[in-house]
Amino acid sequence: MVCPCAAPARPQRGRAPFFFPVYLCPEIQPESCFQLRQAHKNDFDVGGFAKCYEMTDLTTNKVYAAKIIPHSRVAKPHQREKIDKEIELHRMLNHRHVVQFYHYFEDRENIYILLDPVCECSSMAHILKARKVLTEPEVRYYLRQIVSGLKYLHEQEILHRDLKLGNFFINENMELKLGDFGLAARLEPLEHRRRTICGTPNYLSPEVLNKQGHSCESDIWALGCVMYTMLLGRPPFETTNLKETYRCIREARYSLPSSLLAPAKHLIASMLSKNPEDRPSLDEIIRHEFFLQGFTPDRLSASCCHTVPDFHLSSPAKNFFKKAAAALFGGKKDKARYFDTQNRVAKEDEEIYKLRHDLKKTSITQQPHKHRTDEESQPLITTVAKPEALPETKQIGDSIRMIVRGTLGSCSSSSECLEDSTMGSVADTVARVLRGCLENMPEADSIPKEQLTASFQWVTKWVDYSNKYGFGYQLSDHTVGVLFNNGAHMSLLPDKKTVHYYAELGQCSVFSATEAPEQFISQVTVLKYFSHYMEENLMDGGDLPSLMDIRRPRLYLLQWLKSDKALMMLFNDGTFQVNFYHDHTKVIICNQSEEYLLTYINEERISTTFRLTTLLVSGCSLELKHRMEYALNMLLQRCN
Structure with a gap:
């Protein structure tokens, strides 16, 4: 009108x-x-x-x-x-x-x-037309976003009813967005569902063809067709005759080539189950081994619209490793060793990116490195005790403060105690605080309403190349750090000119990046390449503002640990961060003004910060509690 x-x-x-x-x-x-x-x-x-x-x-x-x-x-x-x-x-x-x-x-x-405007790629249909087929990491990257958008639609009780490659649009950041709601409809009870056959023929489900109406499961079927098409370049039920196509759909008859890996085959088969009730939910799809066992890139380059990405050793990474190897092993003077290194890198490259199932750990230490035992390599098991009944609010008082400050003894403040402590006591203090919170907070259905603005540093990007050099990360103030395999730590400050070197806990040497002492030149070179690689190839992991409190000591990594589900990082001031692979959520605990704060970054990279004292009074959702429990067990595993 x-x-x-x-x-x-x-x-x-x-x-x-x-x-x-x-x-x-x-x-x-x-x-x-x-x-x-x-x-x-x-x-x-x-x-x-x-x-x-x-x-x-x-x-x-x-x-x-x-x-x-x-x-x-x-x-x-x-x-x-x-x-x-x-x-x-x-x-x-x-x-x-x-x-x-x-x-x-x-x-x-x-x-x-x-x-929303779209980029030159426009849609997944354009990409597939240029590429013919996509790699599994790309499919995981796009499917995660499709599932996220589709889950939102279903939560709003809206069915898309026309999921296909042409309706998935790509913006300039290579983010996927569901579009074209011309056939979308409200989700109705079974008896009131429309029996209209609508949608794109190759993506219609058996129940829609049989005029039983659209449902959430019909969208799941179309999603299975989309995944199949991405991997193989054609829809699963495509024939030269529409009548034959419909026959194949009604019978759920299609082929799965041997070129597909088993997890991909299993997920496609489950989504293309003839009976709608046998199809997985969107949450079950994301938890499928196809996603959990395979590498998913954090972002894709726009070049992926027309060329196959090299996840094994992308061009920026290749330059990084070549230069780093040259810096560490010499150039012309030691060519044989240099090229031998490159051959080994080609075999080791997948370890840089894949989320390994075995636990990997390293640390700054004042003692010789211990050999990892079989016991240390066992999978993490969540065994946090169930919380006792919540005491009356007026009885909590100082006991809450005592729990979340970790009973730090005679120290005048928790931050002072952490600065002067050993690596083990930093981990022990954070573990005690987190355990105290989990064991004493009540059950709740949601995250507390409290929302704080805090100035703390957290890890926005990371690279694991510990099979060669060490573990690299970037903080939210753009400081880049590397914890080398020999236990030393080096940081490149945001000005990109100043380097801090920690040979042992608390012992810092400061020098210019352009005038490094001779014994540090190779490590500074590696540090710079880590910095360049993360800046050019990785995206930030959340929406937290970059705030810096100049009164606080510089952060540097003490310990890190990888399991098959998450990455744990512990810093010198007690900041503790755990990144979960499957949904990219993060839990960050830090200490400010004798208060412990917890920040949770959800699947949409939206952050919420609140005091641990608030959790002790109000509790939190199971979603967050389970992540806190897993984080504690990772920390306890590292302490032991």
Whole structure:
């Protein structure tokens, strides 16, 4: 419906790009002027009703994807009803992996829907057309995002009903977003479901073809078809005859080539189960061994739109390892050893990226390194005691403070005690604090409402190359650190000029990165390459602001530990961080002003910070509690 106070102008005919003013309701956006350009190779797959343009608001320079639908194409009531329903459903959605709906308006000729812009790749259909097939790591990368967006839709009781490659759009950061809600519908009870056969033929489920109606399980079936298509380059039920395609779908008859690995085959087969009740839920899909046992990149380069990525040894990584090996083993003077190193790197490269199942650990220490025992290598087992009944709030008082401060004895403050302590006592203190919280907090259904703004450092990026040099990480203030295999630690400060070197706990040497002492030159070179690699190839792991308290001591890594589920890092000031692989959630514990704070970064990289004293009073969700329990057991494993 046209706003009564709008004064629409007729678009000027001419060669693209062309310009025309669109006058909207003054209460919404007074006299906004848009520059409109026909989208060519980054065209949306918007179906028969609409064309997509790139539209720029000249008052803000904000770029939109404009879906423009001529009134002549929706002249019939049922056609207009379809557009109105799409707008109604889409405008209420707000999720990282769903195309954002910004605004819609209309003039006498067209309906305009303003959406997220897309990059040159446009959609997964464009990528697959150029690439033919995708690698398993890429499929995991994209499927995680599809599942995240689809789970959000289902939680809103919305069925997409047309999941296919052409409806997965890619932005400039190579993030996937679900789009085109032209066939989307509300989830209805079984007896009220529409029996309409709609969607893309190759992705229809047996129950939809049999006119039993769409359900969440129908979207899961389509997701199975999408995964199959990504890996093999064609839909599972594609034939030269539509009637035969439908027969294959009804019988769930398709082939799984031997080229697919077993986890991929199993996941596809489960999603393409003929009986909807046998299909996995979205949560079960993400927990499947296809995701848990395989490498998933944190981000992809835009070059993946048209070329196969080299996860074994990407170009930046290859340069990194070549230069690092040259720095450590010499250049022309020792060519034989250099090339031998490169041959070994080619065999070891997967260890850089894959989340290994065996536990790996290293530390800064004042004692010789201990050999790892069989007992230390055993899988972690969560055995945290169940909490006692919560005492009355007025009885907690100082006991809460005592628990979360870790009973630090005669120290005047916890931070002072940690600074002067040994590595073992740092770990023991954090473990005691975390255990005290878990054993005393009540059960609850949600995370506390408290939201604090705190200035602490945390790890935003990391690289494990301990089979060669050590473990590298980047802090939120852009300090880069490497804990070398010999137990020494080196940090490159945010100015990229100053280096801190810790041979032992608490003993720091400071020098210029460009004038390093001779004995440190090779390690500084490796440190710089770690810094360059993480800056160019890894993305940040959350939305926490980068705040720095200059009064606090510089952070450097004391210990780290990898299990098959998570990475643990413990720092000199007691900051303790655990990153969980399968959903990219993070738990961070730090000490500030004699208060322990816990920060939780969820699957959407959104952070929440609160005091541990708040947890002791209010409790937290099982989702967070289970992660805290696992983090404690990792720390106890490392302490032992």
